[in-house]
Amino acid sequence: MAGASEDDPALGASDPARQPIVISGVRISAFVLLCGMGFLGRLSYEMIRTPITSLYAKQLGAPTEVIGLLVAAVTITGIFVKFPSGGLADLYGFRRLMQGGLAVKATGPFLYLIVGSWPALLAVRLFHGLSTALYAPAASAVVAKFYPKERGSRLGAYGAAENAGVVLGPVLGAAVLARTNFPVVFLVSGVIGVAALLAILPFPKDAPSSTPRQSVREIARRLSQGLRQIAGDPAIRLVSLMEAMLFSGVGTLQAYLPLYALSVHITVAKMGLIFGAQGVVSIISRPFMGGAADRIGRRPFIVVGVTICAAVLIAIPHTGTFLPLLGLSALFGLGTGMVTPSTTAMIGDLVTRGDFGAAMGVFGSLWDIGHAVGPLVVGVLIAWLDYRDAFALIAAAILTALAIFLIGSRQYGSNATNSPEK
8 A cells, every 4th residue: 555654653553443454364454444345335335326216216106306305315314414423433433333334235225125115215215325324424534534644645545445336336236227127236235235244344443442431411412512613613614515516416417317318218238337437537536636635735626626527517418329428427527536535635634623523424414415405406407497407507506616615715714725734
């Protein structure tokens, strides 16, 4: 693994997440194992998310305006759960929260097998959302806390590992569906989820706390206090707003690009490739973009990446064939690959008291609000207007958020939202 040594005392060699793991006589970095868990969990999760959920909802007879809700339901769970789960990771340990999330990834896919109506699908989607809501803030906090000198590049590398699952999930899900049926897709997803849960077993346990066990009331008080302090930071809210609006576009594509592709007679298998292309470019770009942002500064990458994503949203409904849609989807992946490592690392830069879990929880909750609201709004807009107008309005909202981010950067100082150093 490139970068600082695992035994560098300046980076906290005594921390469990920095210790090597021995599996069947083979030494493996805890960071590599973490990336493996992220990959398997995402692969299972994304197999069902896109384009399967939209197509399955349509088969169940869900109205067009409701399909956005069904796709976004997992994210709606994250809005309410990520906020406290990050803080709970600071109190109870990162591994416990990660294990809880992976347990949902292992069980959730099998519940789709008993769904018979779109309201039942909504309930299962809300439960499945617990998987990333519990896992994601803790996993990001592990990386942000234990790799301060390489935060951007390590978060970029971890994001690339998860994005490998984002790439293969839609491709695998669409390929399985094209050859079999929905139940087989859910079974394959469930088996991969179980593998992700098993992968955490050798991961180092959290270091024992030096403080005595507290009452539930005291834990709740400390959690509330820490979250209020983090959420009250205007710079953290500013960065979170930018990421939330960007992911309103991501959610829009996840929910309604499959239906748009169906309307222009693109096959299910090709839909998987369209979404896979987006993830491939993210995998390639995120580590490099994160490392470059460590050296140059976060803000330029955010500006360029957000602009690219907005332009792609405007262009997609004007495109009706496979190859141009494939290219636009890849370009959108480049945009998110530029933005997300910088915004995530920027949150770590802004933390001053060590509450990395709480900060990532707040960031994740606000991010998920945008991720959920995007498809909800677009579903109504498509029913009222059409794809072109709906996608253009979301792009305009994203560009407006970028303008607010740039104005706020000046108000709170460039060091808060640009410099890679605290």
